[in-house]
Amino acid sequence: MSTTVQVACPACGGINRLPEARLGERPNCGRCHQPLFTGQPIAADADTFERHVGRGDLPVLVDFWAPWCGPCRMMAPAFDAAARTLSPDVRLLKVNTEEQQALAARYAIRSIPTLILFENGREKARSSGAMNESQLVHWVRSQG
Template identity: 60%
Template sequence: MSLLHLVCPACQSVNRVPEERLRDAPDCGRCHRPLFSGQPLALTTAEFERHLQKSDIPLLVDFWAPWCGPCRMMAPAFEQAAAQLEPHFRLVKVNTEEEQTLAARYAIRSIPTLAIFRHGQEIRRQAGAMGAADIVRWARNAPR
């Protein structure tokens, strides 16, 4: 039995969940809220760091800005992708206007930009808006 570390989206505590129980809608051991909601999480820099460093599932990040038309157009597709990819991916949104240090650290030059991180390392990146099916296909084809 393989245990995965998952960061709670509500209280930020790290939970250990058996891999075979991911599909059983696990709750946080501390706050008892669901570990997955089928919706992307909006993260601050500190929350992003916690998920990046402490979670064993890949982090699929949408770097976006509120003034960006393509970002707003892609938002519903990213939400649909979250419902399909969780619990094997954690989908998050990072507002590059509010979290400029993250945008600078990862050299985000155009938005929207999607990036997949595994064990703290970026493994894949794609700039430009995509539909839900394309996001799901792109994420599932990421290197393991």
Template identity: 60%
Template sequence: MTTDPLHIVCPHCHTTNRVARDALGQAPDCGKCHRPLFDGHPAALDADAFEKHVARSQIPVLVDFWAPWCGPCRSMAPQFEAAARELEPQMRLAKLNTEEAQALAARLQIRSIPTLALFVGGREVARQPGAMGAADIVRWARAHLPRA
């Protein structure tokens, strides 16, 4: 395994950290806010934080586009939370409220919610509309990762 540092954006203060690839599973903390970079919970993002996480993170970013009034979104929330516990630290899971980031949702052409989108290297590589269970989220996300 390599120790080449990866850029990992903190889910709390959104500072970009350098973390050795083989140290991802050792509960690294943010160099600025000293909180865990991975805590088994999806990061709540606004439009600015979304742009930073997608552009700067060198691990895949799986985003749940949702809204508080959406029943299927609310029912999928605990499933997405469970998927975060399984997929971190190899992947950042995040949630973006489309009601608070309407311009971003429009630019990304999010037409239904919930919608999952997987970003790798700053680019969207897969999208899946509709609510899913935790096992299906994990399976879907892993199936759409680029092969090394």
């Protein structure tokens, strides 16, 4: 019997239930018909964050960053590349701490960039400071 997982659509936010075995088959959203996995990080506000972290079944790696932060800007291309490498097994979100101050406060973000890996809606691991793509991918996979 196949295990089903809930996956939030990056385009419309709809929650999709699909067999775990189909994650790698490039499934589309049942509501808006857009791809569920784009290989790109998703810019997240509080609602988007809740849909992916709180309601989705996939592990979620969140980059808490700010536009004025040099290390954050330096790490952005590596985070984009890690999204392509880790998709569809891990969803990657970017939270701009300047725009989402309540969310940053909720998770006690004191320095940026800060990466938090969530699993089943709970924080599993945290790391502060910039990483390159291979370090990001290794860090996420080593948490499994």
